[in-house]
Amino acid sequence: MTLQEVKTLAANGEGLTIEFKKKAAFPEKIVREVIALANTEGGNLLIGVDDDGTVSGQRFIEEEIFVMDKAIRELIFPALHYEVFTVKLSEKKGVAVFRIPHSPDRPHFLKEKDKKQAYIRVGDRSVQASREVWEVLKKSRVPKDTVFSYGRKEEVLMKALGESGKITLKEFARLAQIPRFLASKTLVKLVSANVLQIHPQESEDYFTLKE
Template identity: 85%
Template sequence: MTLQEVKSLAAKGEGLRIEFKKKAAYPEKIVREVIALANTEGGDLLIGVDDDGTVSGQRFIEEEIFVMEKAIRELIFPALSFEVFTIKLTEKKGVAVFRIPLSPDRPHYLKTGDKKQSFIRVADRSVQASREVWEVLKKSRTPEDVVFTYGKKEEVLMKALGEKGKITMKEYSKLAGIPFFLASKTLVRLVAANVLTIHPQETEDFFTIKD
């Protein structure tokens, strides 16, 4: 990768497939961006680029790469494949590009003690994945024909979607008079069956009828 290619990437600004970091401070937080990219559409993490897209570089970029590679190796599960490119600006300053593919092993997650957290990309932000998103990601690894029974709870759901256009899991649970776990399971199954689309959000996901 060349410096011109890095500048072209930086000029696009942060978005669904690109994240900038000035340096690899707090790598345990930056790995969330890596996880989100791998779980969503893949993309690039640039170290040595300011939030405004200025390619300012970082001193001793090899050390930044070492820190990030260690964090990715030790904190992300299952193991994640990626490429790293180093671009020198001067003798002491450089930029690192971590190229993260859309992973066939998604969902990847951050493991700290007994806690597991997964993340996805929403516009230019990385947000924690809900239980529903997690399950949809798992099912997307091995697509299969999903058979479901169209019963009363599905009828209530489709009627509500026809009237409102979108619905959250909690709204559906209340409307259909069913527990959260059953509402969640039903929605995930319908997403897997290509009947619904899930729209991940920072606060609460919503679902719409698939176009």
């Protein structure tokens, strides 16, 4: 990768597939961005680029890469395969580009003590993924025909979508008068069948009919 390519990436600003970091401080937090990129559409993490897109570089960039490599290796499960490019700005300063794939092994999780947490990209932010997003990501690894029965709860769901255009898990469970786990299972199955589309949000996901 060339310096011009780095500047072109940076000029577009942060977004769904790109994240900037001045340096690899708090790598345990930066790996969340890596996980989110891998779980969504893939993309690039640039170390040595300011939030405003200025390619200022970082001294001893190899040390920054070492820190991030270690964090990715130790904190992400399952293991994530990625590429790293180093672009020199001067003898002492450089930029690191971590090219993250749209991983076939998604969802990837951050290992935190006794729990694991997945992240996804929403616009230019990385947010915690809901259990429904986890399930959709798992099912998307091996695409196959999904069979579902059309009963009362599905009828309630379609009526609600016809009236308001979108629905949350909580709203569906209440309208259909079914347990949350059953509402979740139904929505995930319909997303996997390409009937619905899930829209991840920072607060609560919502679902719409697939266009």
